[in-house]
Amino acid sequence: MKSVILYYSRTGKTRFLAEKFQQELGGDLVEIRDLKKRKGPFGFLRGARDAHLGLNTEVAPSGFDLSKYELIILGTPVWASSPTPALNTFLQTCNLMDKKVILFVTSRGTGYRRAIDILKGKVEAKGGKVVGVGSVKTWLRGKKYLFRAGVELTKLWKTDIS
């Protein structure tokens, strides 16, 4: 099954997992970059506000073509118990008709269920079918922990998609 992992990451935790998933599952790996400044205290506050309001942003690449893929794996940090603006934008512009979708989020450990529910709703509105989800708490967690979480999640997903 041809697959692609698309993710947004501000500080590298979601990226680390996305790279681990690619090692385990193969397929393509694409970083969705947010072109708005998200660094520093103001970047943090604006990010939380934009995510809370469900806003979009400018991303690169924009208009990514998913036609050759059967399985789409989407990853985002949780911001203000919501998906990030970068993922909102991606989900508004993509076509997921009849695609299998796996969603994964990273967070300090709060609001991830709400974020996953919002993501699910957006995927289904675009015609996609969510076949797997994953949530990883990253607060005070090192790379060893993230590595193991990546292995465990891919084991689960392999049964979800087989």
Ligand SMILES: Cc1cc2nc3c(=O)[nH]c(=O)nc-3n(C[C@H](O)[C@H](O)[C@H](O)COP(=O)(O)O)c2cc1C
């Ligand atoms: C603007 C902003 C808002 C956040 N809001 C939450 C939140 O509501 N709940 C939570 O558990 N973590 C929250 N976090 C923490 C991130 O979700 C967490 O650190 C994540 O793993 C970072 O992923 P990244 O390294 O890929 O950017 C927030 C982080 C930022 C920058």
